[in-house]
Amino acid sequence: MTEPVQDHSAPMSVATDHKVIVAELPVNVTFHIWLKARRVGEPGAISLISPNGKFGEVLSHNLDEYDFRIYHVFGGGPIELHYDAERTVISVIYWFTAVDVLEAGITVLHTNGLNAPPDLPDSYHFRPPFGWMNDPNGFGRFDGRPHLFYQHYSHGLSWNTMHWGHAVSSDYLRWRHLPIFLFPSEELSAWPDKRGGAFSGSAIALPNAPGIRVFYTDQLKDRQPEEQIQMTATSADLFSAGKAEVILPHRPDGEGLTLDFRDPYVFKGPDGLWKMLLGSQSAEGGVILLYDTEDRAAAEGWTYRGKLLVEHRHRTTAIECPCLLPLDGPATHPATHWVLIYGLMNSEDAESRRKNLTMAEIGWFDGQRFVKDFEQELDFGTDNYAFQAFLDGDMPVGIGWLANWADANAATIFPTAMTLPRTLKLQDGHLLTPPIGAAESLRHRVLDRVRLASGGEVVFPNGAVEILFEMAEPGLPFTLNLDHPALRLAISSDEEGLELIHGKPGEDNAPRYLRPGARIKRLRVFLDYGSIEIFADHGRHVATKRLDGFDPIQSARLVAEPGSVAWATVWSLRL
Incomplete structure (x- = not known):
């Protein structure tokens, strides 16, 4: 996945509101720029400057929404994009080259606090760049x-x-x-x-x-x-x-x-x-x-x-x-x-x-x-x-x-x-509806092959984890407790069926996520920052739930009768 480049804006000696974004470009680059003005009568502006001096400018008079502008830079090398933060608001700047954009993607030079993506180490779900x-x-x-x-x-x-x-x-x-x-x-x-x-x-x-x-x-x-x-x-x-x-x-x-x-x-x-x-x-x-x-x-x-x-x-x-x-x-x-x-x-x-x-x-x-x-x-x-x-x-x-x-x-x-x-x-x-076979390529390191199956706690190093286990027979009861800082979170299987238990402390009338009558033998769980995905019996029963915020699930413990868990493995994941 193309990662956003950090905004290299830095104050200049001439004014504290003067910002600079620097980039090193190949030849024949296309810029996509979204900007708007802060004040009536003063257009928002970005100047493009090379070692030989200013060679372009992008303007917006809109105060309400960001204007989209396209700018082509035919010569490569270092450039700087200058703007006055008191007059100009920038939402997004990225560049690409048409000849290889399908291979290289876009390079994001700037986002802001209103649209920046979350910083989630080893998260593997698709998210937009802004x-x-x-x-x-x-x-x-x-x-x-x-x-x-x-x-x-x-x-x-x-x-x-x-x-x-x-x-x-x-x-x-x-x-x-x-x-x-x-x-x-x-x-x-x-x-x-x-x-x-x-x-x-x-x-x-x-x-x-x-x-x-x-x-x-x-x-x-x-x-x-x-x-x-x-x-x-x-x-x-x-x-x-x-x-x-x-x-x-x-x-x-x-x-x-x-x-x-x-x-x-x-x-x-x-x-x-x-x-x-x-x-x-x-x-x-x-x-x-x-x-x-x-x-x-x-x-x-x-x-x-x-x-x-x-x-x-x-x-x-x-x-x-x-x-x-x-x-x-x-x-x-x-x-x-x-x-x-x-x-x-x-x-x-x-x-x-x-x-x-x-x-x-x-x-x-x-x-x-x-x-x-x-x-x-x-x-x-x-x-x-x-x-x-x-x-x-x-x-x-x-x-x-x-x-x-x-x-x-x-x-x-x-x-x-x-x-x-x-x-x-x-x-x-x-x-x-099981996950695609390539999901196995996310497995980075085995975290456990013993403790979960025997009822012990498995602590996770980060928020990206896969849990896979099998019961000795279909329908044997179990509860997989997941330690989340803000939620009651567990997966339970009993005579009613398979249930994803999800709720905030003291929450009344929360939805109940139950697949009635499911008699589970194999359970595969994908944890990520802000989500849980459950695939039981090779995708026969599936539950997906978004979790508020990005606090990682910290550990898991499997509660079951002795001898009822055939085996269990836990992996850390990353792209």
Whole structure:
């Protein structure tokens, strides 16, 4: 992962408000700079200075929001960026070279206290290089590499005007940050008023040329008649988007839909046509809409085919982020099972008080209809939201936002992460979602192979840990107690099932994270700063939970009857 370079701002002798950022550049560099003015009538300014003197200047007159500026530096060597901190506020500065940005990523020169990423030694979850992040978008393999786009706001750690951030990897774990990919309109970018931007979507490879086509929802609050419309754009170089075009300017007529009309997920159907799923809401409940097109490039001709699914059990206010993909065979085979995954915005399970559930339905898809065989919750911890998956060769791979709108809103300030990437498997009538096999490469050092299994305490050197153990028989009771400075945190298995115990001291009516009836034999737990991910019986039962703050879990103790733990191993982890 490309690490931010420290801001080398230093006071000059001429004035205490004069700041300097230094950089050593290769040739043909592109700068992305966000700045704004502090005072009316005095523009914010950054001067670019080489050993031969000043050669450029970037200006902003906006007092409300940071202006985005692009500056090209053709000659390499040392440069300095000078600004007056009493007149100018800088949010982000990074640079890259177009010729090798996919290999080298961006180099971040400056963030500030409002948008800087947390400093978390050995943390292994994906986080943005600055600012806010939520839903994964456009997750896929393009030109041989996994790409991850995501909902992003650069200038703070709370939700605001949406952009698409972007990163590329070779193994789904170690990511290089790339330039911001999609930008909201200039009208939206001028003020931090939370009115919309480039909302969630997906990406496909261009069929007859190098590059990708992305699909996303353009949101503009109070726009008439549609707040949300569907857009598409292409990128030949895989890091910059061309001009966006409207492909669906309005909701389908006669369906009684709310203004919710978002999150296009595009995939190839069993009939060879491009399909698009969209989430919405009607008087019947949450709705997934189905479109398709005969256009091989998926650029136009999208036709509404009807409601693929109506969900009315969990009182959702809208279905979000639907995705559909084959599980156990080719898309064209009629016996192949497909999995339909979707989030239920503002839903609540009355019995457990868990909110914003994500469902997975397994069945058959003929290109027009989805027939359900069975369903299960994707994650009983609920903090694997906006999950997006695609078929990487013949292996389904997915990733989710490691958070939940029950804990976050437009005013909440916290840095967020993506979940560990998972594979999706159909086995013995159950959907399994274990972590990708490459997760084993995170294992840095064995911490214990004796104490945990015998009931002793295992102390962790930092916050990045994997715990793996097996019981002698399925269903034997145990409690794995995890020592967290601010939370009651444990994993328990008994006659009720598998439970993630999570709560603050004295907290009433906390949600209960229970998978009823689960009889566990094998448990794999990933701990990181601010999160816990549980994979029981190879991903048959999965729970993901974001933990407030970044205090590390300090130790673990496994309580079980003598002889009931077959073996246990604990590793420290790092990228």
